[in-house]
Amino acid sequence: MKQLYRLALSMLVLCVGGPQPEAAARPLKVVATLTTFADLVKTIGDESVEVSAIASPRFNPHFIEPKPSDVLKVKRAQLFVHAGLDLEAWRGPLVDAAGNTRIMPGQPGELDLSLGIVLLEIPAQTPSRSQGDIHLYGNPHYWTDPDNLKIMARALCDKLSVLDPSHAAQYQQRLAALLLRLDQKTAEWRRALAAVQGQELVGYHNEWPYLMRFAGLHMEQFLEPKPGIPPTPRQVEFLEGYMRQHHIQGIVQSSYFLPQAAQVLAKRTGARVVILCQNVQELPACGDAIAAAEYNVQQLTAALRPPGP
Numbered sequence: 001m002k003q004l005y006r007l008a009l010s011m012l013v014l015c016v017g018g019p020q021p022e023a024a025a026r027p028l029k030v031v032a033t034l035t036t037f038a039d040l041v042k043t044i045g046d047e048s049v050e051v052s053a054i055a056s057p058r059f060n061p062h063f064i065e066p067k068p069s070d071v072l073k074v075k076r077a078q079l080f081v082h083a084g085l086d087l088e089a090w091r092g093p094l095v096d097a098a099g100n101t102r103i104m105p106g107q108p109g110e111l112d113l114s115l116g117i118v119l120l121e122i123p124a125q126t127p128s129r130s131q132g133d134i135h136l137y138g139n140p141h142y143w144t145d146p147d148n149l150k151i152m153a154r155a156l157c158d159k160l161s162v163l164d165p166s167h168a169a170q171y172q173q174r175l176a177a178l179l180l181r182l183d184q185k186t187a188e189w190r191r192a193l194a195a196v197q198g199q200e201l202v203g204y205h206n207e208w209p210y211l212m213r214f215a216g217l218h219m220e221q222f223l224e225p226k227p228g229i230p231p232t233p234r235q236v237e238f239l240e241g242y243m244r245q246h247h248i249q250g251i252v253q254s255s256y257f258l259p260q261a262a263q264v265l266a267k268r269t270g271a272r273v274v275i276l277c278q279n280v281q282e283l284p285a286c287g288d289a290i291a292a293a294e295y296n297v298q299q300l301t302a303a304l305r306p307p308g309p
């Protein structure tokens, strides 16, 4: 018994004093601003990453108030993943408060997912916030397009492989599996959307141009008179006439915007309110990035399908 005790003690000394390979195998600490980004990181990184998201998907991602615990998470992060542009109005103050030099802009621990994306709606004139505008550098809601998810997944895999080369092969394998699944799903979704091609919808906030492009649909007018400015009675009145004139059947909004304006407009025009998932876990049906995209496609096709015989 005494010998066993000595052996255990000597092993403990060896473990503590010797090299610690388990330290190298610790999961990479990743913080993402949005749940959709965190979901992609988890899919590619699996057990090699420890990832969390700052913004709850049940709130407007433009205007989150990070908590002290979020500052602490960013302080400890080895990788910080964000949307770039002016999507997260709260990102700069959060990064400054965390004071983590590894994840500051331009450092190896930062990943701006917008960098690989072909942006839509880049303003021709110099940006100005004078009238409370957001989306000053182009439309920042690019991850709602399933084709853009593939670009983002590749960028995440590259970054994880640089920061943690010992698991690069596994990251590549999981990326390949995700891309294959996305290829299969996007083909399926395009077939379903073919039935409603070319139709126009109106939106609450201008956050769907990438999904509209993917779906072969149009969205030109919004309940918000400008991005970030809440609906006004005048705008609702304008949209009522516009929707009648253009025979528009659907009003699209995320779950976190107040429903009243869309409901009033729907009642006056006979159109349907279509609630889509902007981010993973915004609604129970949107458990991961593929489920969220599938849910959105299903909602759009259901709302726009021509009436049966």
Ligand SMILES: [Zn+2]
Pocket: 062, 134, 135, 140, 141, 205, 206, 207, 227
């Ligand atoms: Zn926006």
